Amino acid sequence: MAKLRKIVSDPLADNNPVTWQVLGVCSALAVTTKVSTAVVMSLALTAVLCCSNVVISMLRKMIPNKIRMIVELCVIATLVILADQILRAYVYETSKQLSVFVGLIITNCIVMGRAEAYALQNPPFKSLLDGLGNGLGYSIVLIAVASLRELLGSGTWFGLTILSESWYTGNTLMLLPPGAFVIIGLLIWGQRTFVSKTLREED
């Protein structure tokens, strides 16, 4: 049981896909100007990641080694198109703001990486937990970055005004991709200095 819990908890901080493995940074820069888009993107990626891990794990004994990448891509692409259609059906406005980035989940290294590194070797339930853990790890970083950017850039959080415009001047750099770069860099710095002390000493 503790082992299963570790599969989920490990990617949240110590082995976080974004801040530790530095994967999926492209979308973390693109969709984090507002918390609402970041949340939708996180949900979409987590759902795709869980499903793709389960499907690929179930197929793992049937997939010939030589064409495994193509098979994985087919599975992931199908799921991404499904996710995109669902978003368009139910949250049309947000899906318009996410534009191509939902479609680009196909190329997100986290999804491909977990399929390659985990789902191909492990049974479906464990793969599901692994997908959940990594999806949540991605979500935590995405929402943290989006919160900081929206708060510092527009003075709002989830559309609610926190810092009133009467005394707070929005920092427009935070609304540009370089602002996200700086924030992710600072998060990585903070994590490697304060949170993952044990991992740092192993290096």
Added chain:
Amino acid sequence: MKFILKLHDSIRHHFKRGGKFEHVGPIFDAADAFTFTPLEETHLGAHVRDAVDIKRVMVTVIYALMPCFLFGVWNAGHHYNLAHAVANASFIQDMIRGLIIVMPIVFVSYAVGGFWEVLFACVRKHPINEGLLVSGFLFPLVLPPTIPLWQVAVGVSFGIVIGKEIFGGTGMNIVNPALLCRAFIFFAYAKSMTGNVWIASAGDVVADAVTGATPLGVLSSLTDGQTAADAIAGGQVNFMRMFIGIEPGSIGETSTLACLIGAAMLLASGIASWRIMTACVLGLVSSAALANAFGASPMAQTPAHYHLVAGGFAFGTVFMATDPVSAAATNAGKWIYGFLIGVLVIIVRILNAGYPEGVMLAILFMNLMAPLIDSFVVDHHIRRRRKRA
């Protein structure tokens, strides 16, 4: 002085390794080095030592910045008095007004910069460095006099922490911290950096000689049909005024004359590279000439000597591009580096109407390219020597 030395000696052990105040050791070391000797003393044998250390270099740069600073103070006061219709303000009145405007910015820059420098020195256990003396002084000079002080504080924090301390402090930075600070404020709070520097507040009587847009601002926003030649003939853009620097703009950058005095001091003392300065000018003049021949927009039609005295080109070339840490290190590399800065300045000025001032972006970009240029130069050198052998 004796009793200070005695005092220092009597409390020195508290600040050494294992002492009571070990974690603030760098502050003590800095006070010690400031009042007495540098940290590295030679104890054994005969040594030949040059007196030029970081402290001496930094102080020379400060001297070289003085003309720009003093002119900037007068200029800020002068334009304030013009914008606020203080009739016939005297030189002294302009200077005092300028000091009231500029000194708070300098003070905030040193206080905030010093705070970060000391904090990082204490946490990372490295000595406090004299580099702060220069960067703390450069920050205010590249900012407009009307900037709110809190933005100075935020910008300086960004410049010092992200531009310098993250990479290991003085001598480790990959880009110029003062320019990074300016770039941060430029993109974060664009309103304070562009457009009209002095805007008389409502209720003030606006003087006849309203000082508004900088010469580059004028050139980039000429209305249809007006050419650069018209602006020059009409006196909106005046070469001598731009050369001496009686124009609105960032505090230290407006006067090409003051920058030339500073350049002479830096070149005479051998601190800044003449190759970089010459190459910057060559790059700018040749690409401006090319633009004159083929370009159509007012900015492209502006003659090269106007580009030389416009905006922050002189200041950037003399004090920013020559920063020995972030510039190219090889001699051939310095020519390439400087030349491309000049070319990029013209490209940004002409092609990007959103950023009429390209000096900051050009230097920052070439700072990033400098190691690549050096690597090419060194590779080329090795290949040539190998062929000869």
